[in-house]
Each structure stands twice: as C-alpha cells, then as structure tokens.
Amino acid sequence: MSTENTVNSSEDTIPVKRSQIQEAKGDDVQCSTCGSTRFREEGGEVYCRKCGTVVDEDRVDTSKEWRAFNSEEREEKRRVGSPITFTKADKGMGTKIGHNAEMNKVSGRKRTQYYRMRKWDKRLSNSRSRGLQQALKELQRVSSDLNLPESVYEEAARLTEKAQEEGIIQGRGIDATVGALVYLVARKQDVPRTLEEVAEQVPIKKRKLGKAYRHTARELDMQIKPGRPEDFIPRYASQLGLSGEVQAKARGIIQDARNTDALAGRSPTGIVAASLYIATKLEGEKLTQREIADEVGVTSVTVRKNYKDLAESLGIEEELENA
Template sequence: MSSRHIYENGFDEDCGRTLSGTCPECEGDLETDSGETACEECGLIIDEYRVDHAATPRNFDDAERSTEHTGRPITPSRHDRGLTTEIGHYRDGQGQLLSRAKRQQLGRLRREHSRARWGSTAKQNLGHACGEIARLVAALDLPFSVREEASQLFREAQDANLIRGRSIETFTAGCVYAACRRRGQNRSVQEIADVARCPTEKVWLGYRILSRDLDLATGLVRPVDLLPKFADEADVPKQVERRAFELAEHAEHEGIANGRSPSGVAAACLYLAAQETGFILTQERLEEIAGVTVLTIRARYQELRGER
C-alpha cells in the first residue's frame, strides 16, 4: 500500500496522469494547492486542475432537454430584458480587421437593428425609464434588487396605461421609492428627489398613483427603522442610540407614534435621549437630518415627556 498523501502528486480525476515530485527546471519540490501544481522554489506551474465542480449536471436527452443553461438570465432592469445583440464595428469574432465593404454592410445592419429595437414609442419610453432607474439606484447606492423591483413596477404601470400624459421622471422616481418601501430600504422622498430630475411633489405624485392603481403592498415605516440612520448622521454615542430605541418602542407601545410622521418621532426620541444623557444635540441639526421642521420635533418631544 502506498504511504504517500492521496493528493500529493495529483488528483483522482486526473485520469491516470502522474506528476513527478520534483520541478523539471530547478529540481525543487512540487506543491498542489486548489488544483494547481507549482514549484515551491521557482513558482513554475506544472499542471492545473481541469475539472469544474461548480458546474451543474446537464441532461441532453431529447425528451428532457432544457434551455435553462443557455445564456445569461433575463432581467426586468433592461428594456429588452438583457437579450440585446450588439453588432461590432471594425473587427470580426477572431479579431481580424474587417474590409471597407464589410464595415459598410455592418453599418447598415446596425441601423436596421436600432430601428427594430425601438420599434414603438412605448419601447423608447421603457428604455429611457430603465436607464433613469439605473441612474437613481446608483446615485443612492441601493442594491440591484431595488433596481429590478423598480423596473418591474414601471413595466406594470406602463401596461396599465398610467404613464400617458405624465412625466417619465415622475414615475421612475416614484417606482424607486416604492421599491425601497417594499424592499425595506429606508430612504426618504427628499433623498430620492435630491438625485431625481423632478421635485419632491412629483415623487409623491408618482408613488401615490402607483400605490393606488397597482394596489401596492408596502410596509409601514417605523421610527425604530429610521433611528440607526439618524444616529449615524448625528454621530451620537451608543448609549444615546440605545436610549432612543427604548423611547421609540415606548412611543409605539403607548400609541404616541400613531398618526405621526416616523421621521419626527425618531428625531424627537433621539433628541430626548441626548437630553437625558447629557449629549449636546440641537433641534436644528435633527431638522437637517430627519427632514422635518423644528416645530414637529418639539411637539413630539413634548408628547414623549408627557407635557401634552
């Protein structure tokens, strides 16, 4: 029986290939790591592991043939769901330069391909909306799932004929805000309006139309969900943030937060927690962070203290 390690010179899947234990260049020892056999002295790569265990088994039986492995998955974030075909300009598939006649022919093909891609005004609007949604998501540093959700909402709004007579920018901003609400991303309307090409009122308009006509199921925004973001921007100590969480949970339990702006309640909880712990935090600073007025913060602060 051999006393060597089973993977010292190779792998079981090497189909009988034997690797020597010394480097052919410097006579150094060989080491196999992650399927790659290299010399420890000079770094010369002797062999590589060619079996890909990440690939899933495929069945090519005609009776059970599947197309799930053909190409990249489709995505609603592209106007054509990611199935775009691009025609090159100067080189062919082997990297060879094209002749002048061939380049002229490809130019005509690109023109007809572009006309076929934007065959209708609806497709042009969808392409513009997908690009605008991608820009907003990138500017707000949101995950790709929000982009797909917002793009799908715009498609549903377009199919329901909600876009006609209204601005595309209004609906793209509203779709991004609705996707944030559905995906649990705490972004305010003001944050979206700051990077969108429409004011805050238009963002609210687009969201209200989507929520009313598409019957969107969006979760409620709670003050405790906004506290981490406000506390991070205000740069408060951890003890202030923990106390603010306790106050926010108390406000929800006692019904103080019912019918109130979550941002105003969260800002008031943070202000009261800072007052109790001796941390200096002004109402004007919380006004900038939460996007609510000082009067709102003061009113919620007085309610938390039981003065009303």
C-alpha cells in the same frame, strides 16, 4: 448498486444505463438485440455499432473542451449570456452587435458593416421599447443617487415594465412613475426614503409625487403599510456617526412612545430626529438639535417640539435634564 456501467471497447468508452440493455455474465453489458458489446456515441445517442440499436439518448455533455487561464480567455470562450434581468428593456436577451473594444480588432470594412448593423437594429426597435429604455435609464440614475440597494432597483424595474403594459406611464409620465415606484419599493423593502428626497431626484413637486405614488399603488394593487420611524434610524444614525447603543435606545424610545399613542399624526422623520436626540443625551453622545435636524431634513423647531412631547409621554423629563 449503480444504475450505470462503463462499456470498454477498442474505440469507445461509453456510460450505458443498465435499465436500457440486457446484462450478460459478470459485469459485461450486451446489446439487447444482437448481443454485441461494442457501442458508439454520436449526436447525444449511444447505439450498438453492429446492429444500430439505440440504447441511450438525449445525453448531455457536461464536460468542457476548453480551459481559460485568465479573464480575457474566459470572456472569449464562454458561450452563455448574462442572467435575465428586468433592469434592461430586453431583459438582457437581445442581440448585441459588437463591443466598442472589439471593433478595433477588425478591419475597417467589417467595422463599418458592424456599425451599420447596430444602427439599423436600433432603428427597428419600436416606441414601446425605446420608452422602456428611457424609463429604466432614469430609474437607474435615481436609485444610484438615493443609494438604494440592487434589490430595490431590480424590483422597481420589473414594476416599471408592468406599469408600461397597463398604461400608467402614459397617463402620468416617466418622472412621476419612476419616482413613485422607487418610493413604493424602498418602503416595501424597509429601506425607505422620504417624499422630499425622491422628489428632489426625479425632479417633480412633492405634491405631484404623492398623487403619483398613490395612483400607482392603486393601479398595481400594491399594499403599502404606513411608514415606520424606526426604519429610518439606521440610515440617519450612520450618517451622524452614532453608536449602536444610541440606535438601540432610539428604537426603544419609539416603541415605548407607540404604546402610549404618542406617535399618532406625527411625521416619521420628526419622530426619528427627536428619538435620536433623546438617545444621544441618555447615552452621553452630545449632538445639538440643529445638527440632527440638518441631517434628517427637518427644522430645529420640529425636533424641539417632538422631543418635549416624547419626553412628557414617556415620563423621562427629569432624566433628560440631569443627563
């Protein structure tokens, strides 16, 4: 049986919980104090109109008293803010005084007042907030330039705030810390970027970035596994316009080579380039070593050396010569 009943009166129709008032004959609900059947709702409370006994409280009105028929009306009438996000220094909860488009709708006097309020709101922010804003702005640029997913940007932003709280940014600088966090989070979420690619975007030297990411991982207690060559395959295969069959074959080559310990001490990008070259030959999609090397970011000599070593370790030299 339902736990609620609707009380009809000449003025009100209020849902009342049966557990909070006494039931009378049939479906009639009466006040437990005076027996009245007339109730009123006000301020989130339902009370008896005769004696004032509160029979229900903390009621939440989930209905909307407004309707929107286009995006402009929805924007004007909404009363909730954006979700909490670490990509903003105030997590999206700070006060924002007017939008530029809205400023044109008010009088000149009000517009001057709003601009003055925005100026002082900005001046009153502390150095920590300004430093975090600068770091997040740089993080957004680097993530966009490296074509990283939103999840990497969000997680790196969260760790940027944590790094600032623990004094890592002050010790290493914004560029080094942002580059280190982008590199670490991208690897952790299986969309890795090479140190060279991140170093070009920050920009700092590769050696300095390597020190920064190791220091940052140690300070934030981040357990990062060694990079796997197969994690790079979808990205480079897509850039080269290779088919899914070639990608699957390249993954199989890397896995077989790992079982023979042929990957020990080799650069992941060099292994990826060599495995893609072998896979294209076996699948009949002809690409030169130079084309693959230029896309992956290694030299033709590296591709040739890794290609020969992989072919020898897997015993497929004859098959490749006949391909």
